[in-house]
Amino acid sequence: MHDLSSAPLETFLIGGVGTFGMNMMAVRTNTSTVLIDAGIGFTALRHYGINVRIPDLDTIRAEFGSFDALFLTHGHEDHIGATPFIWDLLDGPIYGTRLTLALVERRLMEHGIPINDRLIPTTVGSFVAIGDLKIELLPVTHSIPDSTAVVVHSPFGTLVHTGDFKFDQDYGADIDTTVSHLAKIGRNGVLAAFSDSTNASRPGRAGSELDLQPSLEHLCKTSTGRVFVTTFASSIRRIQLLISIAQDTGRTIVFLGRGIERNVEIAERLGYISIPPRLKQPLSTLNDPQTKNILCIVSGSQGEALAALARIASNKHSSVSIEPGDTVIFSARVIPGNELSINNVKNKLALLGARVFDNDLELVHVSGHGNQDDLLQMLSLLKPKYLIPIHGEFRDLKCHATLAEQTGIIPLLANNGDRICFENSKGWLGAPIPAKSTYFNDNLSTVIKEQTITQRRAMAKTGILVVICRINRTTRQIEEQPRLITRGVSTENINISCIDDLAEAIRMLLNSALIGRTDEPKALLEECMPDLQHLAKDHFGNAPVILPVLLEN
Ligand SMILES: [Zn+2]
Ligand SMILES: [Zn+2]
Structure with missing residues (x-):
């Protein structure tokens, strides 16, 4: 109340x-x-x-x-x-x-x-x-x-x-x-x-950050290939722990992802992270798949499509490709809603030959x-x-x-x-x-804007139908058959004559609405939209987003 x-x-x-x-x-x-x-x-x-x-x-x-x-x-x-x-x-x-x-x-x-x-x-x-x-x-x-x-x-x-x-x-x-x-x-x-x-x-209790040390260390020691760990760019304590583990297990460290590189630079400058000399290596170290003793901290723990890890998983990263024997560790919370994207990335990595670990298999995140x-x-x-x-x-x-x-x-x-x-x-x-x-x-x-989101949703669901009509300024009638363009509308089960039928039906509908009207044709189109949608639904099986274009000649 x-x-x-x-x-x-x-x-x-x-x-x-x-x-x-x-x-x-x-x-x-x-x-x-x-x-x-x-x-x-x-x-x-x-x-x-x-x-x-x-x-x-x-x-x-x-x-x-x-x-x-x-x-x-x-x-x-x-x-x-x-x-x-x-x-x-x-x-x-x-x-x-x-x-x-x-x-x-x-x-x-x-x-x-x-x-x-x-x-x-x-x-x-x-x-x-x-x-x-x-x-x-x-x-x-x-x-x-x-x-x-x-x-x-x-x-x-x-x-x-x-x-x-x-x-x-x-x-x-x-x-x-x-x-x-x-x-x-x-x-x-x-x-x-x-x-x-x-x-x-x-x-x-939630457990301590340091509880992760034994399992992360074990994974680094037993991996015959490179180790990639994905976590949030702002998990500074986790990144410091990984730096120590890299040093203790004889691996060099590479940071991959703009957010991670940026935050490490800030945290190191302010003294919140310390990286031993020569431990940090440039990104180019990852170019050579024969260099195995690397621990790479990489962005993309939530399966974000543009993040480095998703691009690596899709084999679209310019510097890194996964080799059989590489290990990828998801050391981050799954934010509600991201489950599908994360799972998708994990599966792609596994398909490329990586060993993939998350909290279901080992204690890699608290x-x-x-x-x-x-x-x-x-x-x-x-x-x-x-x-x-x-x-x-x-x-x-x-x-x-x-x-x-x-x-x-x-x-x-x-x-x-x-x-x-x-x-x-x-x-x-x-x-x-x-x-x-x-x-x-x-x-x-x-x-x-909200309106844009509504439009994107509708277009994603049913596709878009563009209807281009020419009105004769003198007769105020549509004399040529309207031109129809579809994008994302499923037309697989529809033949050309059916599309022609729809164009003709639209012409007749608009012409009968135009009779006796002297106002702006655009206002009339708004009025006709429900009928246009019915017509489109009859032909396509569902009603796409309709974008009418009126030309006068
Ligand atoms: Zn918070
Ligand atoms: Zn927080």
Whole structure:
């Protein structure tokens, strides 16, 4: 139930709730509005050339106008990828840790955005004051270094956004720091926690990044050919682990894929990755299939058609071809919706003679997100009055809500677009804002409108029929038979006379509609469209998208 009354402290889950990606949340009081994270999400529309989406910019502009600041929890694309697109809505700086800001800086530069001095690194223990809000970032462990939670202190209560996290037991010192900071916040009272729900349905602990070492090392030692490992370009901890394993198993390392090369360069420059001298080799090393002692970290873990791994699997990569005996390891999470593409790439690699490994066969990936015990630990440290599960599909959010309820915390189960209001230590769901998306083409250069998506869907389903008619200006009749052009329409079972019949039927239909009409023929065409579609369906068996072209002579 939504309560339409407003409140002095409001949060808006603009994205990242109920579906994967597009993490974005706004916090608003009478004096200030800040944004936490600005991420992209994938779509199920890849087949139509649409791979990426962000929360709808028009909706954000209409509700908020602008933001006083953006706080970034960490450098993953589902948290920073939309920053270039909301840049114009930012009236103030972007705050984050060093690595996060370096990654977002590169993103902004790629879009030709002048950054000047608007990226402000924050350190643990320092507060940023924005209107009546005091905001601090606290360190958490995740699959990328420099990850943080965001604590928003307001006159109406303290809110904690956990960011993506798990309590990785192998990073003891980091965990101790995190625990002591979170416990202190918890002791001072937390009104609401907005917490990562990715693995809320999984019992126990998420496991440690270092748990992967034995199996990855074993695969590197036993492979007689080259080893290719695909992971996310932003999995900096995983990449560091693979560099160490390459060194320990006598392999050199090659980075393949623009995102991976770019992130490794940034992480190495800032000291988050260290690569021993001479271990890293150029891409050309892969040209010689006889050089076997290579560990290649390659992009394309989600089966993306344009990524290096998919091109290698299709034998279309200019520098690399798979040889029998090569090993390919999928060391990444399968993002919901990408299963078919990933499976396709795995099968193609196997067909070329590669040994293919994923988590079904060996322990080659652990999640960077906490399981139930991690989530319970977070709740026991923060002791919030309310939990708002975020960052998960809806059933994950529900599992997280159930966990919270069992510990006496009140869950507020929300969806994308929901407004959560707080006043006098009470929280409730307020009037939502529309939960729409803005879509982009594969390389993020062009916005794809809803109408375009609808048209692409329709054309993919049934094909297109172009009808070219000539109207005699004097008689206002179509005297020649219209010319019909089809693309993607199944015409295999139709003979030429049937197409001629359709053209003639269209001519008669339009001519009878033209009688007595003096208005623009284009308006008439719109009126005739349902009848045209019926005619086309009678002839083709289904109704293609019809594109009429009217010429006058
Ligand atoms: Zn993350
Ligand atoms: Zn995330």
